[in-house]
Each structure stands twice: as C-alpha cells, then as structure tokens.
Amino acid sequence: MLSKEDNELLTRTNRGTPMGDLIRRYWIPALLSEEIPIPDGPPARVRLLGEELVAFRDTQGRIGLIGEHCAHRGTSLFFGRNEECGLRCVYHGWKFDIEGHVIETPAEPPGSDFKNKLRHTAYPTHEANGVVYAYLGPRDKKPLFPNYEWTQVPLQQTYVTKCLLECNYLQGLEGECDSSHLSFLHRAFTNERNQPLYKSDTAPFYETEDTDFGVRLIATRAADKQHYVRFSAFVMPVYGCVPAGRPTNELEGFEIHTYVPADDTHCWRYDIGFRRDRAVREDEVHRRKQINPDYTRIRNARNNYLQDRRMQKTINFTGIEDFLNHDACATESMGAVFDRSKEHLGVSDKAVIAVRKFLLTTVKELQSGKEPPHLARASDHNWFPHIDCFAYMLPRDSPWRERFDYLTESARKENPASFSARQKAAS
Numbered sequence: 001m002l003s004k005e006d007n008e009l010l011t012r013t014n015r016g017t018p019m020g021d022l023i024r025r026y027w028i029p030a031l032l033s034e035e036i037p038i039p040d041g042p043p044a045r046v047r048l049l050g051e052e053l054v055a056f057r058d059t060q061g062r063i064g065l066i067g068e069h070c071a072h073r074g075t076s077l078f079f080g081r082n083e084e085c086g087l088r089c090v091y092h093g094w095k096f097d098i099e100g101h102v103i104e105t106p107a108e109p110p111g112s113d114f115k116n117k118l119r120h121t122a123y124p125t126h127e128a129n130g131v132v133y134a135y136l137g138p139r140d141k142k143p144l145f146p147n148y149e150w151t152q153v154p155l156q157q158t159y160v161t162k163c164l165l166e167c168n169y170l171q172g173l174e175g176e177c178d179s180s181h182l183s184f185l186h187r188a189f190t191n192e193r194n195q196p197l198y199k200s201d202t203a204p205f206y207e208t209e210d211t212d213f214g215v216r217l218i219a220t221r222a223a224d225k226q227h228y229v230r231f232s233a234f235v236m237p238v239y240g241c242v243p244a245g246r247p248t249n250e251l252e253g254f255e256i257h258t259y260v261p262a263d264d265t266h267c268w269r270y271d272i273g274f275r276r277d278r279a280v281r282e283d284e285v286h287r288r289k290q291i292n293p294d295y296t297r298i299r300n301a302r303n304n305y306l307q308d309r310r311m312q313k314t315i316n317f318t319g320i321e322d323f324l325n326h327d328a329c330a331t332e333s334m335g336a337v338f339d340r341s342k343e344h345l346g347v348s349d350k351a352v353i354a355v356r357k358f359l360l361t362t363v364k365e366l367q368s369g370k371e372p373p374h375l376a377r378a379s380d381h382n383w384f385p386h387i388d389c390f391a392y393m394l395p396r397d398s399p400w401r402e403r404f405d406y407l408t409e410s411a412r413k414e415n416p417a418s419f420s421a422r423q424k425a426a427s
C-alpha cells in the first residue's frame, strides 16, 4: 500500500506538481501523426498533463503544439485557420507560428509592435514512426530525443494505436508491470497462442532490477520441463515495455505501452509495436477494431465493456473482447484515482512495488534538486539497446542470467556495448 500522501504525490501531474514536473522532463507521446496528416490541414486538440493544447502542421510540414486558448481573449485555436505557416484565430485574426510567436495582430493599428511583447505557450515536438512526441519541461533542461529502437526501424515494421483510458495514468502503468494478471484477466479457454503457459503456473516468480532507464522486470513460470521467462521493462517516465505475447525469438521486437496523463483522471494509452526484421501484418493490430475515430473505446465503462456473461463461462475469463478492454475494465473500475492506502499487496505485486519505489525515489530526488535519470544529454547516449523485452522458453537447469547475461545490470555496467554488438552479429 501507499500512504495517502505518496499516492497523491505519484498521481497528480498538473503543472507545478512534483510528478508533473518530473514527467515534463522527458519526451512523451502527444498525438499521432494521423491526427494532423497534411500541411495546412485541420488542427487537433491535445489534452496533456492537464494542459489544453492544439497541434497543427504548418505549410512547411513542421508541427506546432501550442496553447489552445488564444493569447488575445481566449478563443479556442482549434477552430483556427491553418494558413501560410501559422494558425490564425477565428475571432480577431491573431496568428501564431509553431514556436508561439504572435506573428500578426491585424485588428491592431498599423505599425503596432504589441505582438512583439507577447509569447504564447508552445512546446517542442519530434515526430517518429507515426507518433508526435513533445517536451513540456523547462527549455534549458530539454534532453535529446531518445533514439529508441521503435523510433528508428522502418515505418512498415512498426504500428501504433492510441486510446483514451478513463482513469489516472498510474493505474494503467502499473498493469504493465504486473505479469500475474496474464494468467487471469487475459486468459482464453480456447487453446490458442500461448495460453497454456499462463495457465500452467499462475504464480510467477518475480525478479526486478533497477537500471539506468527504470526497472527491468523478469517473471518466470514453470512449464513442464522448462521455464517460461518474460522480460519486461518500466522505462521512465510512463513507458511499459512488454513482450509481444507468445514465446519469441529474442530478436523479434516488442511492444511499448505508454500511459500519458491527459489530466489526473484520464490518460492516453499508446501501444507501439515493432518488428526487427520484417513488416508488421495487419492482423497483428487487432486492437484497432476496438477504438473509435475519436480514440475513445467502443467497449467502455458506460456499456460495461459489452461484457457477455455466457462468453465468460465458455470463451474467456472476462466475457469481454480484446485485451485492450480487459485492461481498461480492470484499471478503470478501480475508480478515477485509486486510493492505494486501501489495497493489500501480495508477493505477486513485487514488480509493481519496485516501479512505485523507483518513481517515488525519483520524484523526491527531483524535489530536492537532483537531476532525474535516463535523460539523453550527449549524442552517444541517446540510444538504449539494452531496453529489450521478450518471452522465452528455457530449460529448467539453464538460468536466464547465464543465457542472457547482457540483460543484467552488472554486465551492462561492465560492457554497455554487449547487447548492440550481439544484436549486430545476429542480424
């Protein structure tokens, strides 16, 4: 459990809150490229960390992420005209560029320099493989954009979906760090994919290791004469990296599930996936069918996730279709901001506890003036190949630490290039 104070500390992310300040120090997903597909096209509303923003793609294709409400008298710039390298307010025609400069105030007298005294809220963006990332922190603290593998592989080897989760971001994020729910929440009674592995051992053995990027999470299940080992990762500040499901070749690629606070009671779930050596197949992105064009989910709390009680008896554990909705049902039904002083944590919550502890330590250190971890400051430090996730069948007498020693923190510290060298040799 958490004290009420620590629960508040971790769950509140508006500007000026400690956790809000921490998350603002990192690049985070702000919207999808498809929301602003063409230059001079319609802008998109973006709710992020309690802030009301609009994104637009200007005439030159550059992306602006600026305050939604016009600096003049507050009209929403969502309704604005996106024209000639700027977004023009529909009320009195003030025009803003992607950096927040007020470039025209046509209702002011000719020669007025009023506009030069103003600066509108604007945040830097970086577009990579269908996602527009943003940095909402202090300008002088801006880190390099982290060149994660999923931002570097060819576009056709990636996929991304976005949907609204109607609860605090931490509830979603904690679900990614909790391997034991796979044995229940996502269980199918039909004999598909790797379901037997989850059923065979419902109480995985957990190991966690603090790293430079966050926490590495290892869950081991007994499966006949083998071990089914899942390597996951919590990556600062809101990324949960998980294997794509069934036991895989460790070089295949993985999924990144990101929970970006929209405000304290809503978050955006981005599911990014990538394959290292092949294009993604359409059927691998089944969750797209679950999401409305406005990024809400078809199955949601108001329709009880369209739960089918007969299906629950015969088809799967929840009677609800698709794991996206399973997760939403489990995490949204806790309430908008769960009070963790009321919970009862068991051994199966070891990974959740480790991630909370990492976040609590980091946010308290930032409050006392220490710089947060995992901020890329030099060009040779913005690539993180040791953030790797996969699921693997190992003989019982073969400990994962021997087979995958490069994933241990001690090995990484001794030889940080070991993973990249190994990966290149294998490709």
Ligand code: FES
Pocket (backbone or CB within 6 Å): 070, 071, 072, 073, 074, 075, 089, 090, 091, 092, 093, 094
């Ligand atoms: S409110 Fe936007 S120009 Fe007046």
Ligand SMILES: [Fe+2]
Pocket (backbone or CB within 6 Å): 175, 181, 185, 186, 323, 327
């Ligand atoms: Fe899940």
